[in-house]
Amino acid sequence: MLRVGLATLEQGPVDTAARLAADDPLFEGLGIALHEPVVVSGQIAAAGPDSFFWRGMLETSVGTTCRRCLTPVVRPVAAKVDVLFSEDPESDDQSVYLIPPDTETLDLSPAVREELILAAPDYILCREDCRGLCPRCGKDLNEGPCDCGPEIPDPRWSGLAALKQRLEKER
Ligand SMILES: [Zn+2]
Numbered sequence: 656m657l658r659v660g661l662a663t664l665e666q667g668p669v670d671t672a673a674r675l676a677a678d679d680p681l682f683e684g685l686g687i688a689l690h691e692p693v694v695v696s697g698q699i700a701a702a703g704p705d706s707f708f709w710r711g712m713l714e715t716s717v718g719t720t721c722r723r724c725l726t727p728v729v730r731p732v733a734a735k736v737d738v739l740f741s742e743d744p745e746s747d748d749q750s751v752y753l754i755p756p757d758t759e760t761l762d763l764s765p766a767v768r769e770e771l772i773l774a775a776p777d778y779i780l781c782r783e784d785c786r787g788l789c790p791r792c793g794k795d796l797n798e799g800p801c802d803c804g805p806e807i808p809d810p811r812w813s814g815l816a817a818l819k820q821r822l823e824k825e826r
């Protein structure tokens with residue numbers, strides 16, 4: 656349950672458990688390819704006057720491709736979430752989620768969305784030493800070397816090389 660009545664919270668901690676489908680509208684437009692539902696757990700409790708502390712956990716996995724060789728990769732995501740909600744509009748702490756005035760039910764889902772963005776890995780490799788694809792023939796170099804041979808010198812540098820030669824002659 657990601658919606659918690661503030662009146663209930665005043666009486667004691669509340670468990671936050673939810674299972675959000677990978678295609679839940681909450682995750683729309685994030686650019687995160689969820690492979691599994693997002694499982695939310697944890698507990699929220701009053702943490703002083705007009706503020707509430709949510710200590711939770713987000714668990715899911717993302718399905719994407721290796722940045723170097725484009726092999727499909729599924730990577731688990733498990734993130735601890737420590738979030739403070741406050742009714743104090745003076746609070747200038749960036750990490751605090753402000754509770755709008757006259758709120759009766761606290762909605763944790765915006766925090767789930769934000770924390771998922773922070774937790775999702777943005778540079779995924781199939782393995783640390785992935786060799787990637789050959790930039791010329793596109794062969795997956797993890798499967799062995801290609802036939803492209805040694806690098807052809809970039810023509811953009813040839814002018815520079817000629818200049819260097821001339822300077823060396825003049826010396
Ligand atoms: Zn790879």
Ligand SMILES: [Zn+2]
Pocket residue numbers: 789790791792793794801802803
């Ligand atoms: Zn090649």
